[in-house]
Amino acid sequence: MSLIEAQRAFIAEIAADDETGSSSLGMKIYRGAYRERLAAALAVSFERTRRWIGAAMFDLAAAHYILSNPPQSWTLDAYGADFPAALETLFAQDPEVAELAWLEWHMPQAFAARDLPELTPADLAAAELCETDWERLRFTMAAGFAAREVHHDCTALWHALREVAADGFAVAATKPATLIVWRRGLSPHFRVLDCDEFAALGRLAAGQTFGETAALAGEQDIARFGGWFAQWLSEGLFSAVRL
Structure with a gap:
């Protein structure tokens, strides 16, 4: 058996389910420690997710994940x-x-994301952009930026689970919205955006000008878009612009 074949066999045995016997007592112990x-x-x-669903259910979900996701x-x-x-499936x-x-995964991911500068209103003013320049601007998002659709008030649940199990907490269903995460300075942040606001921000994040x-x-919503853009700048959601 070649080295690569031995390595593959070793990994396969570690990742096998419990119905697959171990080749040795040492491998059985190693497999248990690995999991x-x-x-x-x-x-x-x-940690918060474990508090919400309970240790027993979390451990079962973790065991399933470990077997299917080496x-x-x-x-x-x-x-x-x-x-x-x-x-989401389980x-x-x-x-x-x-x-x-x-949310619990992306908050620390944002904290650890590669450092990026923050684009400020003063930066845009100093660039002395003409109307044509504004039309061609593309934006780079802030460090750690991520987004997903949500249907519950998971931010309230996040706060409720900060230190203890949220016994008796009823998480509220909401209209479809988008939860975003990003880092500003040394602190990760999150906010929930309604569908219209994220439709605009998402286009900029995807690279549209x-x-x-x-x-x-549209002409009727241009004032609202301007208000959103000013808020995004004030929140540090962009790191740079380019033409």
Whole structure:
């Protein structure tokens, strides 16, 4: 057996389910320690989610995830990236679970994101942009920017679960909205945007120009778009512009 074949066999045996026997007592012990380490990493990354669904249910979900999602990175810090998506399937009848887990994952990811400068109103004023320039502007989003659609008040749930289990807390269903996460300075932030506001911000995040986005807002909504844009700047949602 070649080295690569031995390595693949070793990984396959570690990741196998419990019905697959171990080749040795040492491998059995190693497999158990391997899973415990991954489960502990998930419990640390999703502390609030664990409080919300309970330790027993969380441990079952973690065991399922570990068997179906072997680590793909050298660091355990990256291991939970797909856990919210797994929870979306496992807790299809309780969709707030995946929404909470997504927020819980992306807040520290934003904190650890690569440093980027913050675009300020003063920066735009100093650029002395003409009307044609504004039409061609494209924006780079702030460090750690991420977004997903939500249907529950998962931000209230996030706060309720900060230190203790939220016994008796009733998470409220909401109209479809978009939850965004980003970092400003050294602090990660989140905010919920209604569909209209994120439709505009999402276009800029996707690379559309300022002119294209303003045109899609329409003449009747241009004032509202201007108000949103001023708020986005004040919140530090952009890091740079380019023509």
